[in-house]
Amino acid sequence: MVQQAAAGLRQRKKQRTRDELLQAAQQLFLRQGYARTTVDEITAAVDVSQRTFFRYFANKEQVALALMADGADDLIHYLRARPSGENPLQALRAATRETWDARGVPEQEGATANAALEIFQLVESTPTLLAAHLHRLAEQQQMIAAVVAEREGVDPVTDLRPRLLAAVFSAVARTAQHEWTAAAGRGVAGEDFFRVLERHLDQLGPALTADWR
Amino acid sequence: MVQQAAAGLRQRKKQRTRDELLQAAQQLFLRQGYARTTVDEITAAVDVSQRTFFRYFANKEQVALALMADGADDLIHYLRARPSGENPLQALRAATRETWDARGVPEQEGATANAALEIFQLVESTPTLLAAHLHRLAEQQQMIAAVVAEREGVDPVTDLRPRLLAAVFSAVARTAQHEWTAAAGRGVAGEDFFRVLERHLDQLGPALTADWR
DNA sequence: TTGCCAAGTGTCAGCGACTGCCACTATTGT
DNA sequence: ACAATAGTGGCAGTCGCTGACACTTGGCAA
Incomplete structure (x- = not known):
């Protein structure tokens, strides 16, 4: 990569x-x-x-978006490389973890890491930028769906599951990212993004199925 | 309304x-x-x-978006009115159905209904418009999360479930809408949007949990 | 009715994003 | 060294959008 x-x-x-x-x-x-x-x-x-x-x-807008570490291409790549034994959600989770780990190294310069956060917040707080960002995520989501369909050998036109999985995973990831950005902004520093994502994925089942009380 | x-x-x-x-x-x-x-x-x-x-x-952009029947305000309203016995996902589903049913009447003029579809396709195929649309959906999603949290009496800051549910439901609804627009464009006419949405919701569990084969 | 206030509109002047066009300069392969 | 080619600069122009101000018109009270 x-x-x-x-x-x-x-x-x-x-x-x-x-x-x-x-x-x-x-x-x-x-x-x-x-x-x-x-x-x-x-x-x-x-x-x-x-x-x-x-x-x-x-x-x-594209300059601003280019300033955000993207990682979508990497994700696709890692996802393709996951063992076919895993079920799709596991594979997505694992690929995300790999994507995240793979880029930790050059990010430690402190000043740089901080700027990265500020850019996330800038995008989040600027309507036009946020719109463009969401649009890009939507495109990435389609690519994920395609790869998942291929991985599982199902028909990407007929079968709704690849698109649904991609949609849900993207939604959760975005929610986690939102949360993470906000938390980091409040000085609740330190928590790894992937950790936040895991917390969100863990709550996915409860949010959908259970009676909440 | x-x-x-x-x-x-x-x-x-x-x-x-x-x-x-x-x-x-x-x-x-x-x-x-x-x-x-x-x-x-x-x-x-x-x-x-x-x-x-x-x-x-x-x-x-706003003119174009205004041309799309919105219904978000209605959804919020219906959602608030759902009996508190229902679990949140059920409530969302039911509120969506009500929102959909409530607006069927004035839509039958044929020419009008057709134009509505064309507008959806226009938005879907115009990057700037799609971006703006996604942005609006994201805002609506936040409102849904807030109402759900209130409905269930949980803390909207601490508890991740309201936001996750809203995110997932929105993602599924959007996927269904995308599908519906595309299908209607191919002349595979007739299928009710809500029907499509139900098919998607039914596939949500399988997409997330099961091994796909 | 008259007359006043406020809401709504038009005009104009101007900024900033973006594009097509063409001439110019700098690299590359021969 | 030379020609083909990639990349840049400058210019003129379109379009989206905004502030300021003067003007018209509907609503309302004296």
């Missing part, structure tokens, strides 16, 4: 301006908020033209 | 231009697509200024 050949100069240059744009955007967004940051400000900070900006990102 | 006093002339006039804007927007959106329709075109059709348009709708 996440590998890069140190190819030609052209490639590297491109990668560099892209990174610079991202970094400049991050600084400005976190300092002034998303809406109050113009594309011109971002490009000025990196000293490229506005036109160039829109060659790297389809729109302003 | 949905009641209107035939109040002063001022009120009626306002309602009228709002309706006209909606209708004009609907026509244009369905004819030319969302992106290729400008706000100026809409206002020209109704003969009001662009400025007025934005006094009625916060942005272009």
